[in-house]
Amino acid sequence: MTEVPLSDPQERRLSEGTKVEVRGGFDGSWNSGFTVEEVTETGYRLRRRSDSQVLPGEFAVGNVRRERKSMWWV
Numbered sequence: 001m002t003e004v005p006l007s008d009p010q011e012r013r014l015s016e017g018t019k020v021e022v023r024g025g026f027d028g029s030w031n032s033g034f035t036v037e038e039v040t041e042t043g044y045r046l047r048r049r050s051d052s053q054v055l056p057g058e059f060a061v062g063n064v065r066r067e068r069k070s071m072w073w074v
Helices: none
Strands: 019-023 030-039 043-048 064-066
Touching: 019 043, 030 064, 043 064
Parallel strands: none
Antiparallel strands: 019 030, 019 064, 030 043
């Protein structure tokens, strides 16, 4: 997975419980359905909402963003 560097990582910190999307490693697309489980010094640990499982590993700040509203009909 490619990390996206930020000029100031603190400017995009998300809090625990925030619904987020994760950048996919294969094609770089954003995938929804996750929640921030834990905020670490270098990124986030995430929980998958479909089955409530905490994912192994840590996700870099630049690969996680606040979930966006889907407008599939546009």
